[in-house]
Amino acid sequence: MNYELVIGLETHVELSTESKIFCSCGGHSAANEPNDCVCPACSGMPGMLPIMNKHVVELAVTAGLMLNCEINRYTTFDKKNYYYPDLPCAYQITQLNHPICTNGCVTLKTSAGTRDIRIKQIHMEEDAGKLVHGGKYSYVDFNRTSVPLIEIVTQPDFRSAEEVVTYLNKLKSMFRSGGISECEEGAMRCDVNISVRPEGSEEFGVRTEIKNMSSFEAIEKAIRYEAQRHMDALEFETEELVQETRRYDDASGKTMAMRNKETEADYRYFPDANLMPIIIDDEWLEEIKANKPAAVDEKAEDYRLAGISDKEIDMLISNQKISKLLDDIVAMGANPKDGAAWILTDCAGILRKDGKTLNDLVITAEKLYAVIRMVDNGDINRNAGKKILIAVVEQDVDPIAYCKEQGLDKKFDASAIEAVIDKAIAENPQSVADFKGGKVKALQALFGACMKELKGAGDPAMIKTLLEEKLK
Amino acid sequence: MNYYKTKIADGNIAVDDMILVKDAEASAGSKMLTGFKPLFSAEAVTRLENKGYKIAGKTNVGEFGLDLLGEFSYGAEAEGTLKGAAAEAVASGEVKAALAVDMNGAARRAAAISGIDFLKPTYGTVSRYGVISCAASGEQIGVYAQNASGVKEIMDVIAGHDEKDGTSLKNESYDYSFHSVSGKKVAIIKELVEKADDETKKRINAFADALRAQGVTIEEISFDVFAVVNTAWQILMTAETCNNISRYDGVKFGHRAKEYKNIDELYVNSRTEGFNFLTKAVIMYGSDVLSKNRYEACYDKSLKVRRVMAEKFEELMKQYDAVLMPAASQTAYEAYDIHEAFGKVFNESIFTALANLIGVPALISGGVQLMGKHFSEGLLLSLADSVERKGE
Ligand SMILES: [Zn+2]
Numbered sequence: 001m002n003y004e005l006v007i008g009l010e011t012h013v014e015l016s017t018e019s020k021i022f023c024s025c026g027g028h029s030a031a032n033e034p035n036d037c038v039c040p041a042c043s044g045m046p047g048m049l050p051i052m053n054k055h056v057v058e059l060a061v062t063a064g065l066m067l068n069c070e071i072n073r074y075t076t077f078d079k080k081n082y083y084y085p086d087l088p089c090a091y092q093i094t095q096l097n098h099p100i101c102t103n104g105c106v107t108l109k110t111s112a113g114t115r116d117i118r119i120k121q122i123h124m125e126e127d128a129g130k131l132v133h134g135g136k137y138s139y140v141d142f143n144r145t146s147v148p149l150i151e152i153v154t155q156p157d158f159r160s161a162e163e164v165v166t167y168l169n170k171l172k173s174m175f176r177s178g179g180i181s182e183c184e185e186g187a188m189r190c191d192v193n194i195s196v197r198p199e200g201s202e203e204f205g206v207r208t209e210i211k212n213m214s215s216f217e218a219i220e221k222a223i224r225y226e227a228q229r230h231m232d233a234l235e236f237e238t239e240e241l242v243q244e245t246r247r248y249d250d251a252s253g254k255t256m257a258m259r260n261k262e263t264e265a266d267y268r269y270f271p272d273a274n275l276m277p278i279i280i281d282d283e284w285l286e287e288i289k290a291n292k293p294a295a296v297d298e299k300a301e302d303y304r305l306a307g308i309s310d311k312e313i314d315m316l317i318s319n320q321k322i323s324k325l326l327d328d329i330v331a332m333g334a335n336p337k338d339g340a341a342w343i344l345t346d347c348a349g350i351l352r353k354d355g356k357t358l359n360d361l362v363i364t365a366e367k368l369y370a371v372i373r374m375v376d377n378g379d380i381n382r383n384a385g386k387k388i389l390i391a392v393v394e395q396d397v398d399p400i401a402y403c404k405e406q407g408l409d410k411k412f413d414a415s416a417i418e419a420v421i422d423k424a425i426a427e428n429p430q431s432v433a434d435f436k437g438g439k440v441k442a443l444q445a446l447f448g449a450c451m452k453e454l455k456g457a458g459d460p461a462m463i464k465t466l467l468e469e470k471l472k
Numbered sequence: 473m474n475y476y477k478t479k480i481a482d483g484n485i486a487v488d489d490m491i492l493v494k495d496a497e498a499s500a501g502s503k504m505l506t507g508f509k510p511l512f513s514a515e516a517v518t519r520l521e522n523k524g525y526k527i528a529g530k531t532n533v534g535e536f537g538l539d540l541l542g543e544f545s546y547g548a549e550a551e552g553t554l555k556g557a558a559a560e561a562v563a564s565g566e567v568k569a570a571l572a573v574d575m576n577g578a579a580r581r582a583a584a585i586s587g588i589d590f591l592k593p594t595y596g597t598v599s600r601y602g603v604i605s606c607a608a609s610g611e612q613i614g615v616y617a618q619n620a621s622g623v624k625e626i627m628d629v630i631a632g633h634d635e636k637d638g639t640s641l642k643n644e645s646y647d648y649s650f651h652s653v654s655g656k657k658v659a660i661i662k663e664l665v666e667k668a669d670d671e672t673k674k675r676i677n678a679f680a681d682a683l684r685a686q687g688v689t690i691e692e693i694s695f696d697v698f699a700v701v702n703t704a705w706q707i708l709m710t711a712e713t714c715n716n717i718s719r720y721d722g723v724k725f726g727h728r729a730k731e732y733k734n735i736d737e738l739y740v741n742s743r744t745e746g747f748n749f750l751t752k753a754v755i756m757y758g759s760d761v762l763s764k765n766r767y768e769a770c771y772d773k774s775l776k777v778r779r780v781m782a783e784k785f786e787e788l789m790k791q792y793d794a795v796l797m798p799a800a801s802q803t804a805y806e807a808y809d810i811h812e813a814f815g816k817v818f819n820e821s822i823f824t825a826l827a828n829l830i831g832v833p834a835l836i837s838g839g840v841q842l843m844g845k846h847f848s849e850g851l852l853l854s855l856a857d858s859v860e861r862k863g864e
Contacts, residue, residue, distance in 0.1 A: 040511055044719045046500070046604040047492045047510055049637050079715055081762070083739055090718035138735075140723065268762035270711060270771055273609035275638055 002199040003231050007158035007192060007223065009167070012149050013175060014127065014187040015059045021126050021148035022050035022093065031143035034132070042146040044088030049274050056148040057100065057278060059180050060124050061288045063150055064101030066174050067119050073280045075100045077124075077272040082265065085140050086129035094125035094151075096269045098277070108166045117167055118155040125149050150180075156193065156204070161223040164192070165216050178293050179320045189214045192223060196230035205230065206241035210248050210255055222248035226255050293320060306336035312344050315358075322358055328365035334372050342372055346386060350393045367392050370399040374409070383456050384408040407455055417454070421466055424449040435471055443467065475561035476529035477548065483526030485626075486561045486570035488579075489533045489545075491613060492602040493517050496527075500604045501535040501545040504720045504727050504746030514602020515637070516571055516613050516630040523629050528567050531557040535748050536606050536717060537575050540817055541582040544748055544810055554805040556582025562616045563588045569626045573603055574834075575611040576709055576817065577799070577824030583616055583836040584799040589856060590616045591623045594846045595831030596641035598627075599634030606713040608639070610705065610828035620837060620857035624648045627849065646847070650854045654687030658842075658855070659792040662694050664823055668798040675839040676798060682838075682859040683796075695788060695795070697781060698822050704777035705825035706818055707761045707770050714758025720746065753814040782830040789845040794852060798823050799841040 017027045023041035031037035041048035057075075064071050078096040104119030129145040131138050152171070158164050172188065175181040181188070190213050195205040210226060213219050226246070232238045246255040293299070303313045316323040322343060329339045347368075348358050371392065375385040380403060387408065391397045403409050424446050425432055431449075434442035443464075450463050477489055478496050492498050492510040499505040517527060532545040542557055543550040558570040559582035572579040574592035583590030592614040603613060615626045627648050634640045658680075665676055680690045722728035722742025729741030747755070761770035788795070800820055808816065826843065827834035833849045835842045837856035844852050 044724060045510070046498070046505075046508075046719075047512070047514065047602040049601055049605070049639070051636065051638055081715060081718065083718070083721060085723045085735060088719060088724060090721055091715055266764045268715075268759065268764075268767075270715070270762055270767070271775075273639070273712060274605075 001235065003196050003234065004199045004201070005159055005161075005223075005227050006156045006195045006197060006204060007161075007164060008156035009152075009154045009158065009164060009193070010191040011152045011168070011171065012127075012189045013063075013152065013171070013181045013183065015056060015148040015150060016179060016181050017053060017055050017059065017148055019053055020146040021053050021056050021124070022146055023048070025146070027147060034139070034141040035143060037143040038145070042088070043142050044090075050093060050272070052275060052278065053148065056124055057280070058288050058291075059148075060100045060122060060150050061280065061285070062178055062292050063152070063175065063180050064104065064122050065289065065292055066178055066180075067101070067104040067106050067122070067152070069101035069104030069119055069122060071101055071280060071285060072098060073285075074098060074277055075124075075280070076277045077275045078269045079272050081268045084128070085138070086131050086142075086145070088129065088142060088145055092126060092128065093272055093275070095123035097271070099123035100278075106167065106170065108163055108170065110160075110163055110166050112160070112163075115157075115159075115163060117157045117163075120153045120155050122150050122152050125151060156195075161220045161227070164223060165220050168216050168219070173317050177299070177317045177320050177323060186214050190219055192219065192226075194223060194226050194230070196227060196234060198234075205234070207243055208241070208255075209245045211245055211258065213248055215250075218248055218250055221250075221253055222255055225253060229255070293324070299323065303336065303340070308337055308340045312340050315344055316340065319358060322361070325361075325363070325365055325368065329369045329372065332365065332369045334369055335376075338376075339372065342368065342389070346389055347393060350390050361393070362396070363393055367396075367399050374399070374403060378459070379403075380408055381456075381459050387456070417450075417463065417466065420450050420453045421463070421470055423453065424467075425470060432471065443471075446471075475531055475557050475564075475566055477532045477545075477557075479529040480527050481529075483528035484568040485520055485525050485527050486529060486531050486558050486567045487514075487517060487527055488537075488558045488570065488572040489530050490537050490573040490575075490604045490606075491517065491571055492604070493527055493530060496530055498530070498604060499546065501533040501537070501542070501548075502720075502746065502748070502751070503546040504717075504743070505604075505725075506546070506727060508726055510602070512602065514571075514613070515599035515634045517602065519630050520571075520626070525629070528561075531561055531570065531572075533557070533572075534578060535751050536604070536713065536754075537573055537578050538606075538713070538750050538754055538817065539578065539813055540805055540820060541578050541585065543805075543807060544750055544813065546748065551807050554807060555586060559583050559586040559588060559590070559616055562586070562618060565618075568617065569622055570616040571613055571626075571630075572616060573611055574614045574824075575607050575828065576705075577821045577828075579614055579616070580824050580834060580836050580841065581800045581820065584839045584841070585804060587839055588616055588836075589619055589623050589860075590614055590836040591627065591849060591853070592827050592834045593627065593631060593849055594641075594833045596639050597631045597643070597646060597847075597849075599630075599637045599640050601634055601636040605716050607709040607828070608712050608716065609708060610831065612828075612831075619860045620650075620835075620853040623835075624650070624853055646849070648850050648853060650857050651850065653683070653851075653854050653858045655689075656687075656793040656851070656855070657689045657691065657791070658683060659691050659693045659695070659788070659795045661698075661795055661797040662692050663696050663698060664797040665692075667801055667822065669802045671803045672798045672801065672839070675803070676796065679838050679840045679859060680796060682862065683855060685862075686858040688855070688858075690796070691792075693792075697784060698826065700777055701781055701829055702818070702822040702825040704774035704781070705829040706757075706821065707774040708778070709828070710754045710758030711762045711771055712758070714755045714762070717747075717751070717755070722746070749810045750813040750817070757814070778829050781826070785826070785830060785832065786845060789848075794842050794844040794848065794855060797841050797843070799836050799839070803839065 076098040079091040081091045099121040101122035108115045127144050127147040129142040172183045192210045195207040197205040233241045245258045248255050330336050374380045388399045431442045431445045491514045494513040532548050534542045534544045543554050558572050561567050562570050563586040598613045615623045617623045632645045727746040732738040835852040842852045
């Protein structure tokens with residue numbers, strides 16, 4: 001019999017905010033040592049009250065817009081009760097009844113064609129801390145406590161492991177380019193709900209949930225293993241499937257049932273009275289929409305049409321700062337493909353010399369465009385442009401002033417160039433004689449003398465033509 | 473009587489042990505928090521200190537403020553006739569005023585018994601930053617003083633927006649100035665007076681007579697909502713308290729059991745040893761009303777009752793300026809067994825619960841209680857002031 005795989009996903013994504021969700025401690029990347037990013041609020045001390053970080057709402061709404069969700073204008077927080085040492089208040093603040101986004105949809109392009117995955121909801125919540133086990137004791141690290149997360153819950157719309165991985169990659173590139181999350185190792189965690197049914201059947205099979213996986217590779221393997229286990233159970237009655245929570249063991253490549261709780265956990269959810277409902281009015285929503293980067297796919301498509309290579313598109317999409325810089329100079333008039341080369345090849349090259357990457361790039365769109373424009377207008381050649389760019393990137397100089405100061409713009413004074421050529425001819429009689437005597441190579445020496453005088457600023461083709469004319 | 477659990481300095485303000493004063497042990501009357509020294513002071517405390525007031529010390533409270541008026545404070549269980557420590561410190565003149573958290577009526581009962589004033593202000597007017605929070609949706613810092621003008625003096629300092637409390641209202645300050653009460657209408661709630669003893673009834677009548685003498689119209693009315701109001705508040709209060717004190721688990725600070733073999737035993741043993749019987753009863757009750765199959769009938773229903781009762785009371789306040797009622801069923805309590813505490817407090821809270829449930833202000837003066845609509849503190853204080861000064 002042929003079977004169909006039915007998968008739903010819950011994905012937790014750590015948000016890139018400056019501070020935690022309910023206190024002013026630095027976000028997830030601020031900590032170096034255990035517990036050095038902790039205050040009385042996020043360690044559960046009495047007397048402190050949660051204060052909502054507005055930026056978290058904005059990022060969650062942006063994620064919702066990217067996933068074509070309805071944005072709920074009235075959204076509230078609930079408390080989820082359970083005891084665990086990494087949960088300092090013994091409850092997690094999350095959203096149950098009025099999540100911030102609902103009813104979205106994301107379109108996937110896979111080998112099987114395009115597929116729509118419905119998004120059930122996106123809600124905001126705080127992360128828990130971390131337990132570190134060592135010797136006789138276990139230690140608690142609260143750095144991650146109250147780091148903001150969004151949880152994206154899909155409908156059971158995936159039909160293969162490939163679709164799941166495509167979806168996760170898409171989320172990752174969207175969230176990176178949208179400044180929502182860095183999505184680095186461990187910042188995206190998935191719970192996978194999986195069941196199998198005979199092809200054509202409308203009813204769902206017995207569902208199991210594989211908890212807390214972060215590597216896409218492991219997720220894919222876990223789904224394949226679990227799907228096979230379900231199919232074997234149905235086909236060969238190898239075992240009786242039960243609804244349960246399982247975990248994936250990377251070493252053995254198998255999933256296994258987690259400790260069975262005698263009774264189903266009751267988290268006793270109820271509204272958090274310390275956090276007033278959040279109202280997202282039209283004005284705020286418009287502001288968030290205005291700041292939302294163009295959807296990744298659209299953007300990638302635009303770049304592709306402009307002739308930017310796939311490799312460059314990847315670099316741009318994964319770095320919001322850089323893609324914004326490109327968008328800005330294009331808006332000023334730069335050619336997209338050429339602009340991408342200036343950034344991804346020239347700027348990156350300058351930085352690489354100092355062991356830096358594009359993440360360290362500090363340049364305004366105005367200055368970068370000023371350099372590009374001088375080259376495009378033929379005021380200077382590309383080499384001179386590169387020289388100016390180095391000075392801009394390394395010392396943040398004003399490109400036009402620098403160009404004048406260094407005499408790099410001599411080229412566009414035609415009489416100045418002629419004077420340089422005359423000087424070269426006068427100072428190198430031997431080369432002139434050689435050339436006239438038939439040694440074509442001698443022209444190169446004269447050309448070099450001109451370029452030296454022009455400090456590399458001239459247009460080589462033009463200089464060569466002028467030289468040949470003079471020597472006739 | 474030893475008023476203080478921790479004496480801090482020669483000062484003029486006492487602070488009850490549910491409110492944090494930096495570096496002064498704050499145990500909330502519980503073994504669970506013995507030795508806990510906060511890293512910061514409550515906003516109300518800081519505002520008073522900034523105006524030159526000095527904190528004299530921390531006064532005992534019953535464990536997490538859950539009892540009648542402070543009788544079950546860890547290590548200081550009361551005997552004989554019960555009194556509230558902060559209320560007595562003010563009544564005796566030891567301090568000018570005291571701050572206390574009003575959550576389930578303990579502070580109001582204590583003021584009524586000690587014969588001083590206590591104001592539970594409108595929810596959201598005084599910052600809850602630095603309160604050892606239990607019932608977040610209805611608790612509020614209030615002020616004990618010898619009289620209405622003493623209450624006003626402190627309220628002028630502590631009320632107003634605080635960005636550290638998400639439930640703090642936006643108003644920067646409030647007008648608590650006194651006005652003439654002549655021509656005002658006050659309703660006596662028949663159902664609550666009937667529940668009180670003769671001595672309490674006498675006080676209600678005396679207070680009503682004194683108001684009449686100031687030109688206030690008094691009417692006795694029926695407003696039979698208090699049993700429902702109280703049940704709703706006890707459900708919300710126990711649920712929120714159960715949740716908020718679940719952080720006291722022996723892991724981070726406070727009491728930790730000496731004997732445990734694993735994390736579950738650490739939790740169970742620490743909490744079994746750390747909480748008294750009343751707190752455990754509240755935890756059981758609160759945890760039950762939040763459970764999956766009870767939530768809708770209990771917690772959710774109570775939230776609806778809160779909305780409906782707020783509307784009903786607002787309707788009533790279109791006809792009257794304030795209501796007059798007892799704060800407790802009797803004028804004195806004797807020490808009793810803690811196993812009876814949950815029921816006793818539940819029954820007594822029928823007099824106080826409305827103000828916590830819907831967030832309106834309540835003022836104790838002359839052993840009786842006045843309530844009015846939101847932000848009517850000025851009027852309540854004016855009514856009490858007119859009686860206290862007898863028209864001087
Ligand atoms: Zn913090």
